[in-house]
Amino acid sequence: MSRLIVISNRVSAPTGSHSGAQGGLAVALSAALREYRGIWFGWSGETTEQFTGHINLQRAHDITTATVDLEAQDVEEYYDGYANRTLWPLFHYRIDLAEYERGFAGGYQRVNQRFADTVRPLIEPDDVVWVQDYHLLPLGDELRKRGCANRIGFFLHIPWPPLRLLSTLPEAAQLVRTLFAYDVVGLHTEEWLESFRDFVVTELGGTVDGDVVSLDGRSIRAIACPIGIDAKEFAALSRSTRARLAFRQMRDSAVGRDMIVGVDRLDYSKGLEERFLGYERFLKEHPGERKEVFLLQIAPPSRGSVETYQKIRTGLEGLSGRINGAFADLDWVPIRYVNQGYPRDVLAGVYRAAKIGLVTPLRDGMNLVAKEYVAAQDPEDPGVLILSKFAGAAIQLKQAVIVNPYSAEEMSDAIITALKMPREERIERWRALMDNVEREDVIWWRQRFTDVLLNVPQAADAAAPAPVG
Incomplete structure (x- = not known):
C-alpha cells in the first residue's frame, strides 16, 4: 500500500501530545495514520463566503492534514441539517426527532460532491482510500464518477438502524445504493451488519453470501469490525x-x-x-x-x-x-x-x-x-x-x-x-x-479492516464492478 488516505467530516490537527481533548475517532485515526505516509482530508470547521476548493495542507507529528472551508449554507444544510438533524437521530432510533427536508438532502449531496472534487487530485494510483462515517455515505460513489479506481473502504461509526426505521428516510434506497461504490463496508457489530444486509435484501433485492453483499451486478465485502483504543x-x-x-x-x-x-x-x-x-x-x-x-x-x-x-x-x-x-x-x-x-x-x-x-x-x-x-x-x-x-x-x-x-x-x-x-x-x-x-485495540481494528480492503483486487476501470476475493 502506497499511502492511506483517510477522509472524514472533520480533521483533528495532531498535537504531538496526549493532552488534547480529542474524541475517540480522532485518536483512533491518528494512531492508524502514523503507521503510513498518508493524508487526512476533511472540513476545517471554518466557513468561507464562497467555496473555492482551496486546500490547506499541514504536516505535523507524522500526519499530513488537508482541510477545506465550507460555505455557511453548506454547514447549515449538510452538517447541522442532513447529518445531524436527519441521519443522526434516525440511525440512533429516534425517528421522532428526525427532520426530513429536501434542502438538507440537497446540501448533503452538494458537499459530498465538493469533497470529491477537492480530494480527487490528491489521490495517487496506489493509494488506499478510507472514508469515515455517516456524513460521507455517498462520497465513494462521487469518487468513482470522477475516475477513482482505487480501493475504497467505508466505515460507519454509528449504529445501522433496522429496516422499518431506515425506510422512513425518503432517500434511503438511493443512499444505500451509493455504498456499493465501495469495496468494503465496515460496521462495529453483527447487529448493525445484519440490519444493513436486511435492508439490501428486503428493500433492494440484493443477495448475501457470507461477507459478500451483491446488488445490481456490484459486490462488496460487508464486515463487523469493532473499533478499539490504543x-x-x-x-x-x-x-x-x-x-x-x-x-x-x-x-x-x-x-x-x-x-x-x-x-x-x-x-x-x-x-x-x-x-x-x-x-x-x-x-x-x-x-x-x-x-x-x-x-x-x-x-x-x-x-x-x-x-x-x-x-x-x-x-x-x-x-x-x-x-x-x-x-x-x-x-x-x-x-x-x-x-x-x-x-x-x-x-x-x-x-x-x-x-x-x-x-x-x-x-x-x-x-x-x-x-x-x-x-x-x-x-x-x-x-x-x-x-x-x-x-x-x-x-x-x-x-x-x-x-x-x-x-x-x-x-x-x-x-x-x-x-x-x-x-x-x-x-x-x-x-x-x-x-x-x-x-482488540485500535491497531487490530485498522489491520482487520485494511487487510480485507487490500485483498480486494483494484478495479482496472472505475465504472466496472470490482471482483471480490
Whole structure:
C-alpha cells in the first residue's frame, strides 16, 4: 500500500501530545495514520463566503492534514441539517426527532460532491482510500464518477438502524445504493451488519453470501469490525504527571466518598436523563449510601446550533438541580454536573479515581469511553464498569455490569452491586475486560479492516464492478 488516505467530516490537527481533548475517532485515526505516509482530508470547521476548493495542507507529528472551508449554507444544510438533524437521530432510533427536508438532502449531496472534487487530485494510483462515517455515505460513489479506481473502504461509526426505521428516510434506497461504490463496508457489530444486509435484501433485492453483499451486478465485502483504543498508550497516560495530579485532586475533593463518573457529549443518544433518574432511584432506595458517594457527570456541549441539543442542556440542568435540591446536605452534593471538556490525560486520572464508570447510552455504535475507563484502572484496585446493553462495546466487554438504561431500577441495582463488589471480583472482571481492550485495540481494528480492503483486487476501470476475493 502506497499511502492511506483517510477522509472524514472533520480533521483533528495532531498535537504531538496526549493532552488534547480529542474524541475517540480522532485518536483512533491518528494512531492508524502514523503507521503510513498518508493524508487526512476533511472540513476545517471554518466557513468561507464562497467555496473555492482551496486546500490547506499541514504536516505535523507524522500526519499530513488537508482541510477545506465550507460555505455557511453548506454547514447549515449538510452538517447541522442532513447529518445531524436527519441521519443522526434516525440511525440512533429516534425517528421522532428526525427532520426530513429536501434542502438538507440537497446540501448533503452538494458537499459530498465538493469533497470529491477537492480530494480527487490528491489521490495517487496506489493509494488506499478510507472514508469515515455517516456524513460521507455517498462520497465513494462521487469518487468513482470522477475516475477513482482505487480501493475504497467505508466505515460507519454509528449504529445501522433496522429496516422499518431506515425506510422512513425518503432517500434511503438511493443512499444505500451509493455504498456499493465501495469495496468494503465496515460496521462495529453483527447487529448493525445484519440490519444493513436486511435492508439490501428486503428493500433492494440484493443477495448475501457470507461477507459478500451483491446488488445490481456490484459486490462488496460487508464486515463487523469493532473499533478499539490504543490501550497501552491510554494505560500509560493514566500514570502521567497530569493524570496523577487529576487523580489526587479528585480523591481529595471526594473526602473519602466513592466517585461515580460519566463522560459523554451532550447528546440524547447518551441517555443522560435516564442516567440521572437511575441515580436518583439509587439515592431513594439506599439512603444509607447517600453521603458515601457522588456522581461526577462531564458533558461538554455539542451541536449547539441545533435546537434539540439546546433543549437537552436545559432539561439536564433542571433535572440535576432538582436532584441536588432534594438530596443535598450542607457538606455533600449528590451530582457534580460539568458542561466542559477536559484533556485526555486529565480524564485518564479522573477515570482512575472513580469507583464506578457509568456508561449508559440509549444507543451507541461502540463507545470508547467504556474502553478508556477500563484501560485507566489500577490493576491492584480497579473500579467497576457499568455498561448499557445497547452500546456496541457491550458485545466485547461482557464482564462489565450490563444494564438496560431505560430501567431506573436496573441502574440503581447496578450501582449498589458495583459499590459492594469485593476487590477479588473487581480484579477478576477488570482483567477479563482489559484483555479484550488490549487484544482488540485500535491497531487490530485498522489491520482487520485494511487487510480485507487490500485483498480486494483494484478495479482496472472505475465504472466496472470490482471482483471480490
